[in-house]
Amino acid sequence: MIGRELGQRDGYRVVELYIGPQHPASGHMRLVVYLDGDIIVRVDPDIGYVHRTMEKLSEIREYVRVISLIERMTIIDSCNITLPFVEAVEKLLGIEAPPRAKYLRTILCEINRISSHLYGLGIGGIFLNHSTMFMWGFGDREVFVHLASLLTGARLTHTYNIFGGVRRDLPQGFKDEFLKAKRYMLRKLKDYDKMFFNNPVIRGRLENVGVLPKDKAIAYGITGPNLRASGVRYDARLLGYAAYSELDFEPVVGKYGDGLERVWVRLREIEMSLDLIEQALKQLPDGPIFHERYAKMVPPAMKKWFEKGRVKLPGGYVRLRPRKGEIFSRGEMGHGEVTYYLVSDGGMMPYRLRIVTPSARNAIMFSILPPGNTLMDLPAIYGSMDYFPPEADR
């Protein structure tokens, strides 16, 4: 029985282990692990179990309908993933969102980033069997999901950014709720440190595990917190889309590139995002939240909604025709950098929409990090990567 499972591969006597897709810790994917004793020789990530042909589907939808399609790639981070697309189309349309809308986008993006990081930390916790981190991550995420639902009216799939602005104005009392949430979260982060980050057991699991050196990180095109943990100062927010150019921030950059560093970068980015939201709320300019060109076209009877802080769309909004052209845009999501390459032939639907999501770029880490570590390190590496299969498969 055992004999059958032994084989030769690359000169090793190895056991082939299929982890996933039905495994407590695989997510919607499969990892084919080759083990020599307890040491991992090789890992083949087998992705694609939740492939939904997002790129093809977006070619048969009008632009505005594409927004709520692509946010389904990463519903935990739906504002961040739609923003670069919306901005790209805006550029082809030749419009720019009013400043207030830009700030509101930034606020929601950062709220989404916090909840995405908390989700990732929670998953990272349960991968180390630290159930408290898991529950805390998901519980505290609820606070920010609540804030997002106050702002947009939906918990996850906000569809908040639309061409020319955002759909809802800041509700009353949002600022107070946010400040309370900020104080709560900052205090809780100290407990995260005590319970998780400085917990000797967790330190032992993550320290010097899955080390990704700086040169390798750049060579393999790793992105997001995983890249910054390796010591590269790269953050797409530095490009200054939305309102980021007017806010003062410095990306969190790590040094060592191991699992613990990746967790640390996420923890500190939560702090940074809280700070960014506060800044944005403070600087929030007055004014419209929807572009003049479309606001004008709304039937007069519906104008009242704008005063109530809700956007109404004009009839022609479905048949937007961006000018012919190609455009490339990028944005920083919780998991890393997302890029869109949009080709428009002047019609109502995109001619081609190429999407590269951060998890798709990070998936290569499954191949390069685990070899040489033990089987127990595999979940630790997976957890520290904050990998999101539906996003990678898109």
Next chain:
Amino acid sequence: MTNKEERDNHRPSINPVLAHLEAIATGIKWLTRKPMTLMYPDMEEKKPEYFRGFIIFNYNKCIGCSLCAQICPPRAIHMYRVPGDKRIRPGYDAGRCIHCGLCTDICPTDALDVSPVHDEVFEQIGSMDFDPVEWHIISKKLVEEHAKRKRKLVITRVDEEVGLRYEPVE
């Protein structure tokens, strides 16, 4: 924001004994705190303004412009011919709806609106597909039933101690 020096030596080596004790102490500290769970079927959260639940339809306001059907991303709205009506009217497939609310935004007459009803149970898939008249009737019914629900209604607030707390509303 943490400043640069603080970040550079961000991984202080830890004293294992102290760190163990601290972790256990933190555990005990949280053992005494209240949970942040919303006891959902017993209590119900009062949804924030414009919460996007079941889309409700007012047949009388509709002018049959079919914009809602055009913008609906998953094509949950289809236009129907209603006997005895010259105009086409929208019908709704609640099973397909993703509650994006775009239809309510584009409707030029407010015939469509969002509602906080988000947990209505339909026992058969077929029963989630409404033609315009049915949609009008079910919308009315759902809104009325929702107002009459006997569960304890609470409102969610951010709390500085435990994250979220639920205050009863009258």
Next chain:
Amino acid sequence: MVLVELAKILHVPVWALRGFLAPLVYPGLAVLLGTVLFLIWAERKMAARVQQRVGPYYVSPKLHGALQLIADGARFALQEIIVHIETDRLMFILGPILTFTFLTLPFTVLPGGPGIYGFRSDFSMVIVYALLTLSPITVILMGWASSNKFAMIGGGREALLTVSGEITLALAMLSVAAMYGTLDFVTAVEKQMHTGIIGLVSNPIAALLFFLAMLLLTDRVPFDIVLGEQEIVQGPYTEYSGVLYALTMAIDYVKLYALSLAFTLLFLGGWAPFTTPLLGAISVYIKSLIVMLFSVFLRAVYGRMKLDQAMNFFWARLFPLGFVALALGVFVHVIYA
């Protein structure tokens, strides 16, 4: 005494009645099952509290979900036991049953209070230890019989960890034995009551070693490496379902109960300060319950330790410490004498 009266009524010798009642009623099976049910519920509730949740609730809202475990048990009892085609059938089915049986045997000699024991032996510590070390063998066999790679790896881990855990446990027990000059639980307790100093105070190192070894042997977090859900699904128990799975789940709790009793007797003064059977039994039970509650509470604090670090911890740190504990035990013995 009640026992003597009962023996007279039933026309059986007293020793036989003892030998029957101890493993089956207290401290054995009946109390054991209740304790395990309570313990799992308490574990879930405590973890839930730390994690800002409610935990099991809706099965019996009035009792805060205490009946959840009964509901789970009913579900397991009604579930089909799947024995897949590649298993070694006999060993696969016998595995959990044998393990469970082995684990109830120590209660024949573990005293649950003054005069409450199945048999009194001068070597009861050794007997308990020996009986407890039987179970890992069947667990390893379960892992092998399952014909599943995850189970096989789990069995391997069990073998590896058991060796390191049991050495530590043996050293801790030995130092206590040296300290009290006896291998009998009852005498050990009497010694503690006589001197008025509990083992935890007179030999804290041995107590720590015993506690850590207990966590390791019973797969408590942070040493739940054998179960290792995130890597190897459920370790040696991966392929089990239905009642057999419930048994495999109970194994660790039964072991925990037995070892907590031993911990109470050796380090917490057993039934001190009481000498009557009833109060003494309650005292022993409550003390061991506290030990158990603390060890399951750790689930909410820790993650899983890495295998090589756990091994390193036990062999490089605790094993030498064991000799210190032994030396300390001998030293204390000299002082007592």
